[in-house]
Amino acid sequence: MMLSMVKALNDGMRRALESDRRVLLIGEDIGRLGGVFRTTDGLQKDFGEDRVVDSPLGEAGIVGSAIGLAMRGYRPVCEIQFDGFVYPAVNQIITQLAKIRHRSAGAVCLPVVIRIPFGGGIGSIEHHSESPETYFAHTAGLKVVTCSTPQDAHTMIRQAIASDDPTIFLEPKRRYWAKGDVTDAPDLALDKARIVRSGNDITFIAYGPTVDTTLQAAEAAEAQGHSVEVIDLRSLSPVDTETVVDSVRRTGRALVIHEASLSHGMGAEITARIQHEAFYFLEAPVLRITGYDTPYPPSRLEHDWLPNVERILSATDRSFRY
Amino acid sequence: MAEVQTTEGNEPLHQLLTPDGTAELDGTLSLDLTTVDVRALYRDLVLTRRLDSEAIALQRQGELGLWPSLLGQEAAQVGAAHALLDQDMVFPTYREHGVACCRGVDPISLLGLFRGTTLGGWDPYDRNFNLYTLVIGAQTLHAVGYAMGVVRDDAVGSGDADRDTAVLAFLGDGALSEGETNEAFIWAATQQLPVVFFCQNNQWAISAPYSTQSRIPAARRAAGFGFPGIRVDGNDVLACLAATRDALRRARSGGGPTLIEALTYRVNAHTTADDASRYRSAAETEEWTGRDPLTRMHTFLSTEGLADPDFFSDVDKQSDALAERLRTGCRALAEPGTTLPFEHTYADMPAELRHQMREHHDFVASMERSEASQ
DSSP, X not given: OEEXXXXXXXXXXXXXXXXXXXXXXXXXTOSSSOOTTOTTTTHHHHHOTTTEEEOOXXXXXXXXXXXXXXXXXXXXXEEOSSGGGOGGXXXXXXXXXXXXXXXXXXXXXXXXXXXXXXXXXXXXXXXSSOOOHHHHHTSTTOEEEEOOSHHHHHHHHHHHHHOSSOEEEEEEGGGTTOEEEOOSOOOSOTTOOEEEEOOSSEEEEEOTTHHHHHHHHHHHHHHTTOOEEEEEXXXXXXXXXXXXXXXXXXXXXXXXXXXXXXXXXXXXXXXXXXXXXXXXXXXXXXXXXXXXXXXXXXXXXXXXXXXXXXXXXXXXXXHHHO | OBOOOOTTOOOOBBOSBOTTSOBOOOSSOOOOGGGSOHHHHHHHHHHXXXXXXXXXXXXXXXXXXOOOOOTTOHHHHHHHHTTOOXXXXXXXXXXXXXXXXXXXXXXXXXXXXXXXXXXXXXXXXXXXXXXXXXXXXXXXXXXXXXXHHHHHTTOSSSSOTTTOOOEEEEEETGGGGSHHHHHHHHHHHHTTOSEEEXXXXXXXXXXXXXXXXXXXXXXXXXXXXXXXXXXXXXXXXXXXXXXXXXXXXXXXXXXXXXXXXXXXXXXSOSSTTOOGXXXXXXXXXXXXXXXXXXXXXXXXXXXXXXXXHXXXXXXXXXXXXXXXXXXXXXXXXXXXXXXXXXXXXXXXXXHHHHHHHHHHHHHHHHHHHHHHHO
């Protein structure tokens, strides 16, 4: 069936709620309103206020209470309304959620999912367009994943809910309304990257909102005579190093594309892994096309700031000039 | 009820046992002493204090890296703990050694965190006593979430005494200033959750006196959130037991949360690494030592004829045995294997982490080989 990512996520959560009575959703405005993006539309009506919980306005409370619910045997799925509003919950996420399994030597399991709409490109105001993935990917004990298609949204949200590890689930909000075919068959484990386009000359590595842009750039590069492989990373922690390295060993060139700012970002981590495991296969340095090291700019400037097809093509040219 | 003048203004201070060991009637709190094992309360007060003093000694001998002493707070902890039923869940801070012992957690396992052999030390589900939380106030939200689960399990207000469950969250006066604590109060109030917040106001958050945290007594804050608050003499084990028992019963029956302020005093420094003489007077500490929770209970038991010298000497023997057990047990705590941190970071160990673990083990093994060959 053809579904938008919002509808795919909604259906994925509906199925999780149906199949396991311990699953519950908790967040601001997710019940009566159905979420500001309508991701949870209709779920409170069908599953009740005890299972689709309209929370008070407090992000630490959302995550802190989810931890307590998980200790009691529940599998809470939290919604943080926007990327830039997750920070009040960061203490609970980093000092508690990520560490309690470790602290308890495995006695306490916290299957908590934190859904966060993330990334820019929707012309919004401050705090509504950020890419906070590295904060979480750098925190041991968390899994961090992101989907780029309705199919992956549908599959991955259920896999995240089924996972016994706390999982940050990043949703590329500017891809929320794009439709795609969704089937029921999960074809890939949650921690695996996906080769979404095969090629021989260069590997483009992207995730979440930049996958679509990167695929467009790959088409354009093809027209210029370069055969491009595109990898959708999907899991940011852990990273599927094998899929990335195998590809770069074949192509000898790589670009990493993300919206988050450059320094200390996912691009740095991916680049380090490539140079460590594919050093002798490289024809050029790994290049990064990312947001700049500034706070997210006013929305009138965001299309210059976000990685776009032109910047990816320009970096492709630089790679081939080596 | 007594009025105790404190720096933060007058608030009724509920009391069942005066500092000189006399039983007193209170308009709000009552305790049918025929149903209370007062001798067990006394024994637990003594054992709790002994655990604390032995742990301090172990720290001074270099066996523990740090110890947060509870000296002076024994009554608050033992009283609260004796109000719990087996099915209730406890969320402690890092100073609830007395609660842990009353709950049946092996006191030796409390030492591991401070010896550095573990970050936890016990299975929270064994005795329904969670691991210590070092981040101030963070556990109050876990208690709220756990209580939300209790409600969803229909384990509140069912009338089944073995099923109805309450959650007891401990916090200190410093935690009252944390945003997370205030969020927890809001969540508990608006959802009428079966959670009791037990605040040991020991009047000092490291070097910050209570006046740094609040201009009103802690108990009075509850009204602003929409649930009952009560201030009890935290050095009176009977008042602490009575107040906690009332609040837990109300919580189990579906009556919602309560904030209990147990007014007490942290007689020792914040931890063994702290120097209290830099921020408070010896006279103040001296004054509070005069309200000692053990002395008054000893006097009460003796004058009321509730215990004879044999009982007291038996408790002293148990205390000596505990001390001996702690001294031996602390040194015998198993050293953590290097696999431990890798093993429990994730439910499914990622390939990258497995690789790091192997690399570390190979490195350690190669160093051992090279040492052996020298």
